[in-house]
Amino acid sequence: MTTMMERSFKYLDERLGSASLARTALRKVFPDHWSFLLGEIALFALVVLIFTGTFLTFFYNPSIQEVVYDGPYEPLRGAHVSAAYNSVLRLSFEVPAGLLMRQTHHWAALVFLAAIVIHLCRIFFTGAFRRPREVNWLVGVGLLFLALGEGFTGYSLPDDLLSGIGLRIFYAVTLAIPVVGTWVTYLLFGGEFPAPDIISRLFVFHIMLLPALLLALVGVHLAILVLQKHTQFPGPGKTERNVVGKRLWPEQTFKSVSLLLFTTAVLAMLGGIAQINPVWQFGPFEPFNVTSPAQPDWYIGFLDGALRLGPPWDLNLFGFTISEVFWPAVLFPGIAFGILTLWPWIERRFTKDRAEHNLLDHPRDTPVRTGIGAAGLMVFFIMFLEGGNDIFGVLLGVPVETITRILQWGLVIGPLVTFLATYWICRSLSRTRLRPAQINAGVRLSRTSDGGYETVSLEPPAEDGERAPAATGPHAE
């Protein structure tokens, strides 16, 4: 056994020079902090997505050709449905383990987006995007956009009533782009809604174009990570010039594979017992039918909420029209995601900080950045809430109008209050000089000559690794 392994290692090394490369890889050091696992969860959810998604493609039929449903689901027997919808029903009711795969795929998509967003927050609030990692920030934001695109296109594929309405709204959004909106919409959808090509195009986007870009960018994301090495929180022995942690082999490998298995376990459990997107209940898409209440998947919720909160202002410019949809669904995301994309450079304009940073900030030490980030999250959160205003209306017994009015005011006041509160909390916490992310170095107890005890901190004195908390500015230096 050993000799066979040795022989194959020798074979590969003589042809690829793989031994020294592999040795370097095995000895790569990973900082040991839970927040560094968020990106891994996203990666592992992607693995589950690829496996379950490949399974689904073997059964899914991206065609809107009308067929008569004659499967085992009684209520839809004899209904005229699209071949796409028919194939999803078949996957759900007839293919062994098909429903499990479909539901696991859907859950994995929700978790994928959630992990990406939380990972992004970690990067933002700890300043991990600063030089030299601005390029990887861009790659990461690109991955977020691709993941959103994957989510939306996949959500629309079953050609059920709920997703059809989502598609109709998306169509209105692209139509609202000034000047080129109609052209962009017609090129994208292949004509006036509901153009016959939509479903097959979405399928090509969902299983080929977007995944190819996504996987390529994941590769770049990880390659840059390896090249630049991990960031780390400041702590004893940790400096800008080193990485302290566990090696890839064996510690990190065991942990990561364990996390991969846990992620898969949770997703399989959700896919098995937590029903999601029961398209047979929504019925097939008909452009003149609608369901209520209608909510999209969570990551699109903010956009639906923005559309509900939006002001009824359309604009006439020299006979041309700017839609009321433009402000909440084109301009707002454009500005919000624009700021997000350019944040490393925006922040640098104010801090004038061009130095390399491999040590992370504690969010409390950068009250302005943390405040802005929290305010931004609040904007998205209020919009997300508004996306469920009809549900809250029923739950709370309050008219939908009231909820919308409150949240409209919330959108004006909420982010400001959030910023001020976060800023104040950060300043107060920063003054305590407690460092939650730092591993306590411990204390030494020693007997004093007069019979008492004294404690000696084993924490090394603050030096280059430990930075003084900043009082002002979004960044502590």
Place this chain on the structure above:
Amino acid sequence: MTDSDQQGSEPVDVDRQTEVGQEHHGDRRKAERRVGIALAVAILAGIGLFVVYFTGGQTQIEGLLFAVAFGAFGVALGIWANHLLDAREVVEERHELTSGPAGREAFEAALTEEVGPVLGRRSMLLRLLVGAGGALGLALLLPVLSLGPAPGNTLKQTPWRRGSRVVDEEGEPVSLNQVPEDGFLTVFPEGHDGAADAQTLLIHVRPGSLKLPPEKMAGVPEGTHVAYSKICTHAGCPVGLYRAESQTLICPCHQSQFDVSDGAKPFFGPAARPLPQLPLGVDEEGILVAQGDFPEPVGPAFWDMNRGR
């Protein structure tokens, strides 16, 4: 070990250190046992999956067994990582990322060594090179135009024509008073039942409840059969909810509300424009017919909706 990975300053916990020597061996044994149990559970769950699959399958049980198999395997590796590995903290030095000024100069030299002199001397050639590249790039974009038809006037028209008979979803003609008072029906022009852009709401309102200007009232047979486009002018959802007592149409997607008595003008929510009214009449058989297409484009706004119609 190379000089780049020396042992890091290990965090020392005094209390734990004393225990390590005595209980280390026992801990290991216990951990090994737990890993073994977890792996056995994973094996059993895997076998269970086979059994369930081949005895007809059951989504919930399969999901749970998958979860147990993966989860137990994960637990095993987790315990292994935390208790059976040394888990030493190590320090890796970072290396300078930049190649430095000398490196960059060498790169530039390598880049321009052979092509630089040629392109520098013959800048005309360089311009043509850029021009040819640009032209080729534009030409390669051409196939994109095949992806959709030119919008033209398609968004400004619907299949409704003067004399189109009003039919329901099944294509059956709709006659006057077929819809009860306070009721409503989704209708289409004959021959286009189900057409997305032609979907129209026929509402039978109480007599005298409409407050429309005379030219609009002319398209409301009996003063009670009014028809509005069913496509929300906000984001295009079908406006599917009607509150008869307040004569309000509500879009379920974003809660825009339209006042049926007042020309379907929006009074709450994000919609900015009224639902266009379809002028109706009655033919000699008592069937409702259209007097023409909608006077304005239906559905969500777009850039040139008010031009060249």
